[in-house]
Amino acid sequence: NNSPHTPFMQKCIELAEKSPPRPTNFRVGAILLSRKDGDITFSDDRILSTGYTMELAGNTHAEQCCFANYAAVHKVADDQVAGALPVEPGRKLVMYVSMEPCGKRLSGNAPCVQRITKTRDGGREGIHKVYFGVKEPGTFVGESEGCKMLSAAGIEWEHVPGLEKEILSVAVAGHENPEEEVKNALGKLETNADQI
Numbered sequence: 001n002n003s004p005h006t007p008f009m010q011k012c013i014e015l016a017e018k019s020p021p022r023p024t025n026f027r028v029g030a031i032l033l034s035r036k037d038g039d040i041t042f043s044d045d046r047i048l049s050t051g052y053t054m055e056l057a058g059n060t061h062a063e064q065c066c067f068a069n070y071a072a073v074h075k076v077a078d079d080q081v082a083g084a085l086p087v088e089p090g091r092k093l094v095m096y097v098s099m100e101p102c103g104k105r106l107s108g109n110a111p112c113v114q115r116i117t118k119t120r121d122g123g124r125e126g127i128h129k130v131y132f133g134v135k136e137p138g139t140f141v142g143e144s145e146g147c148k149m150l151s152a153a154g155i156e157w158e159h160v161p162g163l164e165k166e167i168l169s170v171a172v173a174g175h176e177n178p179e180e181e182v183k184n185a186l187g188k189l190e191t192n193a194d195q196i
């Protein structure tokens with residue numbers, strides 16, 4: 001699949017591969033960038049931050065680490081990251097994540113969709129669009145709500161097809177029956193591919 005977004009998804013997979021395998025989460029990679037409107041070759045992209053699951057101490061998600069890394073570089077607290085993100089006319093903030101941002105976490109920690117929507121606080125445009133490579137499998141929270149919650153917050157999202165098997169294999173590497181879980185998740189994708 002030669003989507004122009006594929007190289008970014010491959011970079012997210014490389015990031016996810018740095019994540020320590022655990023049975024209790026998915027290994028995910030995230031990239032935050034600024035993109036010039038109408039730049040169809042993405043040649044004027046500016047990478048702002050990256051993150052991967054458990055990159056930072058504690059039970060941290062890729063998107064969470066991506067924001068926290070940006071906050072640290074800009075010397076603001078994690079919950080102040082929105083105010084530190086660039087606001088540039090003619091440019092948009094875009095996030096690539098190998099897996100759909102979580103709408104709910106078994107740990108009860110703030111879900112990443114909430115962290116993404118918070119970038120719009122104070123009337124800022126914040127994150128304009130999120131690209132992800134696979135919907136979250138039902139392993140932990142059942143039917144994922146991430147996309148619905150992004151739409152409800154007025155944030156665009158798009159599934160980048162073609163790398164589902166690679167993304168899922170990396171994501172579940174620390175799980176009990178990884179092959180089974182990947183097959184199951186891919187099977188679900190086949191049956192409701194149109195509903196993604």
Ligand SMILES: Nc1nc(=O)c(N)c(NC[C@H](O)[C@H](O)[C@H](O)COP(=O)(O)O)[nH]1
Nearest residue numbers: 025026028053061062101105106107140
């Ligand atoms: N998009 C995304 N990025 C991540 O870095 C990550 N680990 C998940 N995983 C989603 C999954 O639903 C939660 O990992 C479980 O619900 C357990 O919740 P905790 O992670 O312990 O808060 N999803």
Ligand SMILES: [Zn+2]
Nearest residue numbers: 061102111112
């Ligand atoms: Zn998350």
